[in-house]
Amino acid sequence: MRVLILGMGKTGKLVAEIARERGHSVSVLDAKENAGARALTPPFVAGFDVVIDFTTPEGVIHNMRACLATGAKMVVGTTGWYSHLADMRGLAERKHAGLLYGTNFSVGVQVMLQLAQRMxxxxxxxxxxxxxxxxxxxxxxxxxxxxxxSLAEAVESATGGKVPITAKREGDVMGLHTLNARSGADKLVLTHEAFSRRGFAEGAVRAAEWLATRTGCYDFRDVFAQM
Structure with missing residues (x-):
């Protein structure tokens, strides 16, 4: 499979490494090479089976518009752009493209989301x-x-109430998410801690392999068990 990876951050580099380990041909574009998605011309995008994006909330919108308009298959691991989801889904459907997005490509996190809803x-x-x-x-x-x-939405869909989130940015923490359920008598805690980015990167590559033969718009949480 010919894979184009957008973004040369730590996760993007690891995605490229894992894709090569799994026998795929890999090309990478960093932000300087692809400012405003200018490198993503239709002839260039047509040279790849799947595009994987780990860039920025601002850059990913330009990248999706450029790629999906050509009917390309695209896996998006970038977050922070979901206010544009309806537009991007519509574009993918009109162009018979493939779009698979997710807030987290770790299988462990996907199981946590299911458990959160059950809680x-x-x-x-x-x-x-x-x-x-x-x-x-x-x-x-x-x-x-x-x-x-996503974790808050899973609980809110079951309870109908709002779930507050406290966020911290410190050091090189890969990702630590804790769901607390407290009553007057006890407390129940559900935690996922990522030790490295490898789980995210492997999930993204497996998602690309799955999407390569499909069109339409998919949320990773709905299809991860098929991979």
């Missing part, structure tokens, strides 16, 4: 209140994280 369903009538704490490295651009927002 909400089980405890919503038992007097529990929910809150979320999340920590990431100082270079993470969006706050709260997309994963924390």
């Amino acid at each position: 909400g369903e089980a405890l919503k009538s038992a007097g529990y209140t929910f809150s979320i704490d999340e920590s990431h490295h100082v270079g993470k651009l969006d706050s709260p994280s997309g994963t924390a927002i």
Whole structure:
């Protein structure tokens, strides 16, 4: 499979490494080479089976518009752009492109989201209140994280209540998310801690392999079990 990776941050570099380990042909564009998505011309994009984006909330919108307009297959690991999701989904559908996005490509996080919804369903009538704490490295651009927002949405869909999020940016924390459920009698805690970026990167490459033969718009949480 011919893979184009947009973004040369720590995660993007690891995605490239893992894609090569899995036998794929890999090309990489950093921000300087692709300012405003100018490098993503239709003939250039046509040379790849899948595009994987780990850039910035600002840059990814330009990249998606350029790639999806050509009917390309695109995996987006960048977060912080979801106010444009309806537009990007519509573009993918009109152009018969493929778009797979996710707030987190770790399988462990996906299981946590499922458990969070089950906690909400089980405890919503038992007097529990929910809150979320999340920590990431100082270079993470969006706050709260997309994963924390997804976690809150999972609980809120079950309880109908608002779940507050406390976000911290410190050191080189890969990602620490904690869901707290507290009552007057006890406290239940669900935690996911990432020790490295490898779980995110492997998930993104597996997502690209899955998307290569499909069109349409998909959320990673809905399809990760198929990979």
